[in-house]
Amino acid sequence: MTHRPPHILGLAGSLRRASWNRHLLHAAATSVPADTTMDLYETLAEVPLFDEDQELATPGGPPGVRRLREAIAAADGLLIATPEYNHALPGVLKNALDWLSREGQVLDDLPVAVLGASSGPWGTRLAQASLRQVLHTCGALVMPSPTLFVAHAEQRFDARGRLCDPALQASLSRFMESFAGWIDRVTPDDRLPDVA
Numbered sequence: 001m002t003h004r005p006p007h008i009l010g011l012a013g014s015l016r017r018a019s020w021n022r023h024l025l026h027a028a029a030t031s032v033p034a035d036t037t038m039d040l041y042e043t044l045a046e047v048p049l050f051d052e053d054q055e056l057a058t059p060g061g062p063p064g065v066r067r068l069r070e071a072i073a074a075a076d077g078l079l080i081a082t083p084e085y086n087h088a089l090p091g092v093l094k095n096a097l098d099w100l101s102r103e104g105q106v107l108d109d110l111p112v113a114v115l116g117a118s119s120g121p122w123g124t125r126l127a128q129a130s131l132r133q134v135l136h137t138c139g140a141l142v143m144p145s146p147t148l149f150v151a152h153a154e155q156r157f158d159a160r161g162r163l164c165d166p167a168l169q170a171s172l173s174r175f176m177e178s179f180a181g182w183i184d185r186v187t188p189d190d191r192l193p194d195v196a
């Protein structure tokens with residue numbers, strides 16, 4: 001008997017069409033271990049600015065929030081790829097996490113891994129630190145290691161957004177294997193039932 005294969009949801013903290021972080025998640029989705037599946041959440045732009053009045057007026061939250069919450073609830077793990085804006089996580093990502101920290105609390109006890117790509121030399125170290133702080137506050141079970149900081153992102157992907165750096169590809173495959181292991185380690189047995 002083995003556990004049901006885990007499913008990972010990828011969330012990029014950038015709305016940019018040619019986002020390096022979205023490219024990184026696409027590469028991650030093809031780097032998961034054989035018994036793991038992953039897809040990307042593509043409609044973060046539909047999450048409105050957090051507003052407690054709107055929260056009170058719409059039980060269950062606005063449609064863009066409900067969809068995100070449901071996608072996360074259906075996943076066994078969440079992989080967040082964050083850009084770095086002014087040495088912290090971007091506002092669109094923090095905004096979404098603020099919504100998610102409220103009704104449903106889908107981040108509580110959820111296995112999460114963070115990585116990130118930036119054009120700068122430090123590869124989102126500070127953004128990831130601030131993201132981890134927020135995720136811990138929301139009760140997420142954040143994978144402590146390995147870490148993956150992608151610096152000089154413009155050198156890692158080709159013109160079509162495909163990962164073209166073999167060393168980074170190897171690190172990404174190890175990272176995804178570790179995340180699948182982390183999900184298995186921290187998920188209670190009744191959430192990943194055995195299959196024959």
Ligand SMILES: Cc1cc2nc3c(=O)[nH]c(=O)nc-3n(C[C@H](O)[C@H](O)[C@H](O)COP(=O)(O)O)c2cc1C
Binds near residue numbers: 015022082085087088
């Ligand atoms: C408002 C703003 C602030 C930024 N601040 C930083 C920063 O503090 N450190 C850094 O390495 N890059 C910084 N950048 C560069 C982004 O990390 C870079 O544009 C990255 O590619 C964005 O991610 P994306 O390609 O997924 O959209 C900043 C970009 C913007 C637009």
